[in-house]
Amino acid sequence: MNIRLIRTYLVDLYKLGAGTRYIRSPTNELAMFFGVSQQSASRIINELYKLEYIDKRYVERTLWIRITEKGLSEIEDYIKYINDAYSHPGEFIFEGYVTTGLGEGAYYMSRRGYILQFEKYLGFTPYPGTLNVKLNNPYYISQNRLLRRLSGYHIKGFRTKERVFGDVWAFKAKINDSEDGAVIYAERSIYGFEMLEVIAPIYLRGKLSLSDGDLIKIVVYLNK
Amino acid sequence: MNIRLIRTYLVDLYKLGAGTRYIRSPTNELAMFFGVSQQSASRIINELYKLEYIDKRYVERTLWIRITEKGLSEIEDYIKYINDAYSHPGEFIFEGYVTTGLGEGAYYMSRRGYILQFEKYLGFTPYPGTLNVKLNNPYYISQNRLLRRLSGYHIKGFRTKERVFGDVWAFKAKINDSEDGAVIYAERSIYGFEMLEVIAPIYLRGKLSLSDGDLIKIVVYLNK
DNA sequence: ATTACTAGGGAGCGAGTAT
DNA sequence: TATACTCGCTCCCTAGTAA
Structure with a gap:
């Protein structure tokens, strides 16, 4: 059934x-x-x-x-989803913990092929690095799976002499109710649905005084 | 669909x-x-x-x-129902206004054929009369329609020399969070789903100082 | 009285594909 | 690109009825 x-x-x-x-x-x-x-x-x-x-x-x-x-x-779970849908339409809300990733974010975020598109679609130049947010709550993980299925802004991949850079999808987001940024999904992400990758025009760890393990809130906007 | x-x-x-x-x-x-x-x-x-x-x-x-x-x-409506289901399982809550019915309740409630069964199933001897409660809210009316589909206690009809008395179904209830009673559904009710008929061991209008138009709360129990 | 099997019909589904 | 058509299959529904 x-x-x-x-x-x-x-x-x-x-x-x-x-x-x-x-x-x-x-x-x-x-x-x-x-x-x-x-x-x-x-x-x-x-x-x-x-x-x-x-x-x-x-x-x-x-x-x-x-x-x-x-x-x-x-x-x-169903009631939680229904009420969340009703009280937060057009938004996906996550809470998770600041984590140190593999450090490859800085490399990708500084590729000119990506930067120009981020500027065009998101309206800001990303700080060269990503903030990794670990989702422990099963509900947030299932929400992330759902969100991942939507496309958001399509940042097209490109190739250089050295290698191929895959497509990326981005949604505008707000971090800790104050900082503008975006959540990105790499075509071939090395992380599962328990991780969110966040970018912003500023160095979030610095501006928000974040350390590994700190709780952080991310609100993702579907229609902005 | x-x-x-x-x-x-x-x-x-x-x-x-x-x-x-x-x-x-x-x-x-x-x-x-x-x-x-x-x-x-x-x-x-x-x-x-x-x-x-x-x-x-x-x-x-x-x-x-x-x-x-x-x-x-x-x-x-759906979200209201879902949340109501979650917060009040096994109960149907109604709010309505005290109304004067056609006065036939007293006649029915004093028939010995009914009284004995009310005593058996509900554990009280009904005061000879029914309190009519008018439901104005569409949500309560739809809830009443739903409740009516469940059977509750089956009070069997009977016949006298004069006439036939139809079956009645009853659910235990609490009135204004204080008085025990029951909601009854007559087989051939003259009222639609916008009316609740309430009985109790006491004269509710007297005990609760009710007049026509007063707001009243009825909690119906499915499994008592 | 109550449950649940069977059969037939129709609604819902995804693959392929026209536009 | 996108939407939505046809087609065959499965799922879901109800009526009839056995147990």
Whole structure:
């Protein structure tokens, strides 16, 4: 079953009280609550059970169900996403920790082929270096995966005599609610979704007095 | 398209910022965000457009979309429901205004055939009369429609020489956070979903000093 | 009374591709 | 480039009905 449908049915079951204990759930009654037929309610329940989102028991042939831990965390993530969508449309908010990367950012950020495009699309000349932000929270990591799928500004790659420089995508961002900058995604990034690479016109570590391990907030704008 | 799916796609579009203005939305990018193919994203957008949940424009063959008023109110209702489900599982909360009904409640509530069953299932002898609560808020009315689909305690109808008394369904409830009672649904109710009928072991108007037009809060329990 | 199997139809999906 | 058509497949739905 489609994960989008799964989430909505889980929320309905939660509303009925199945998040904290087994509740009596005759399929014809669930059907009316779901807005589907009795047969579909039965099928839905059995699919949720197979996927381990709910547990079920029968008392005198009548169904009693309870949402599992897996189901509860699915619901929580979903509600978090929904509320985040509603309160922060057009933005992705991250919190993470300042980390020392491999130091290759300074090299890339000082390539003229990139600099001209950053100036054109972002409106600033990047300080030669990137600030690496480690995301520890699974929710932020999943949000980063989602954001990565959007394209943002397309900074085209180029080649020199020595080597090939890949494409980069950039989103404008604000760091610690004060400094303008951008989050960049390199075509062939060596980091996974648990890392954000941040650039800015200034030396962020200096301006914001940042050291490794400091908590930092990044707000990424989709439409700026 | 299934309303459950519609809601989730609308929330995704809202997250992208389409709630406040037209946003550039190439279908291949939407597809990645939705987690579907480019073709499906195109189809989804066109269905949402036909159903008037979104408006769309093309700028140099590229899609720009914006959520309509109808779409926004669908999102708002959905988010309200989701948060209500999460913060009040197993409960339906209503607010409405004390109203004078047709006075037939007293007659029904004094029928011995009903009284014995109320005592058995609800644990109290109902005061001979019902308190009618008018729901003005559309959200409460839709919640009442949803609640009505669940069965609650089944108070069986009966017949006397004179006439037939239909089935009634009851849910335990708390009135104004203090008085125990129940909400009842008559099989053939003369009221629509904008009215709640409340019973209690005491004369609620007296105990709570209620007059017509007073705001009253009813919490209905699904599993008590 | 309640669950859930089966069958048939229709909705939703992605690949290929026209424009 | 982009959107969106057709097509075949799968998923999802309900009615009928067995257990």
